[in-house]
Amino acid sequence: MRGERPLADIGHGRPGVGWDCEQEAGTAAKNFEQKAKNFEQKAKNFEQKAKNFEQKAKNFEQKAKNFEQKAKNFEQKAKIFEQKAKNFEQKAKNFEQKEVNAHTIHDQTSVNILNEVNAHTIHDQTSVNILNAKNFEQKAKNFEQKAKNSEQKAKNFEQKAKNFEQKAKNFEQKAKNFEQKAKNFEQKAKNSEQKAKNFEQKAKNFEQKAKNFEQKAKNSEQKAKNSEQKAVNAHTIHRSDIREHLNAPKNFEQKAKNFEQKAKNFEQKEVNAPPIPDPDIREHLKTGV
16 A cells, blocks of 8 residues: 555645645745835935935034134124224324323423513413413323223223134134034935945845745745645545455455356366367377378
């Protein structure tokens, strides 16, 4: 007898090995397909992040340009304040010179007064000159105070100019920092874009693997069908062998009866045969002589 599977396993029991392979391959294909979709979504997210970083980089670059422009404006203002400080300093020198001139006039007036006193020729004009001298002295003091105020203002403006210059340097440094940050963001955007491309390539690879698994699943399904067909064929052969085995005793019995009938027929022929002649006649029958 052949080593076929029992009849209960053919089309009546648990699913075959081919069916298990088909189910496993189908599940794997679905999982890879889902992973491919997830990677594709991640790639899109990274692409969006790259665009956002690029936009931020452009914004930082614009801010850097704005800060640079502000720095130039502050530098221009600092130069203007410096010029004003020089102008105030020049005015202070002019006031100082006027003050010296006023003192000289005052001294000359004092000499004139003494001369007039000594000459006992005091008159109204001399009084006017004295008043004028006092007025000039007061004006000189006022000019001196204004000169001091102007000098203080010049120092204040000079300090402000230095402060603006420092602020301009700080803004310039900030602009450089923003520019560096913009470059860093641009580099990150490029890296993210490269990662997105890598993820996209991985997604394509997973998609190809999913197709391969799908093809394997189809091959497994075809193998399962072939195995099932073989099992059906084997089952048919097996049933034929069983029928042959079951019919063997009947066939043997029939053959025995046939042999028995042949034996009887032969025996009957022997009985019905004529008597054998003597040897000479038999020899004559054989040779014909």
